[in-house]
Amino acid sequence: MKTITANEIRPFIRYARRLSADMKKFPSPICGYDNRLFYCTRGRGKMTVDEEVFELKQGVLIYIKAGIPYSYLPDAKEPMRLLAFNFDLTFEASRKAVPIPPERVDSFKREDIICDVNLTEAKLLNGFAVFSDMGYLYDKLSEINSEYAAAKMFFEQRCSGLMLDVIAELLMAYDGEQKGKGTDTVDTVIDYLGRHYSEDISNGSLGERFGYHPNYLNQLFVRYTGKSLYKYLQDLRILKAVDLLQETDLPVSEVAISVGFKDLPHFSRYFKQKTGYNPTDFR
Secondary structure, eight states: OEEEOGGGOOOEEEEEEEEEOOTTTOOSOEEOSSEEEEEEEESEEEEEETTEEEEEETTOEEEEOTTOOEEEEEOSSSBOEEEEEEEESSSTTTTOOSOOOOEEGGGOOGGGOSSOEEESSOGGGGSEEEESOOGGGHHHHHHHHHHHHHOOTTHHHHHHHHHHHHHHHHHHHHHHHTOSHHHHHHHHHHHHHHHHTTSOOOHHHHHHHHTSOHHHHHHHHHHHHSSOHHHHHHHHHHHHHHHHHHHOOOOHHHHHHHTTOSSHHHHHHHHHHHHSSOGGGGO
């Protein structure tokens, strides 16, 4: 299994279609050799995912990682209609572009998963997830289906970009559902840093200001931004420095002080590390 970061996600759509869930076709649980995403467009029913049962109706979306068993339980009176997608999270196996059917659980070979990756962030994608009221994604999902069906030049890249948007929306929706005191605190500190980045700020001073132990505050930042407090602040300062370098005639030394760096060598070193350029290259 390969490990990737969220920034390396580049979905490859192997199959997109509209379907009617049918118990006769798949009477027992099955597993996909690539990831699955199902969006219910109408009707109702249930899906069992890894032995958990979920109600499906219009607007419900289910994401299932490759290798996790699932089965359809359609309603006899109102059969559910689905937009369905088979995809990898990278283009690594894009040469295998032919749709690969799911396998019964008792015949499934885990070692044959097409592109088995694990996320260091966005860990939601390492399992399965169910979302309600996702109607705002219908147009984008329909567009993926249409692009795939038309198969015009560069359709794979177009489908990839659209699915990446969908995945980002799901991750944000999940983050919203999990939102609590921790993310509220991070949002408050981010707002504060955006207004006070030029000042002398440390983990200790932030912890004292917001009433948390500095280590706990730092852990919250790592959890919700993927960066330590120090790195988040330094990266913010570099972005502000780029603006000043491009929009003003201030000497580089004054730019460094203006965004919160105490000395020019430290500023120049971090600037080069972050951007790949020297500060003067932006002049």
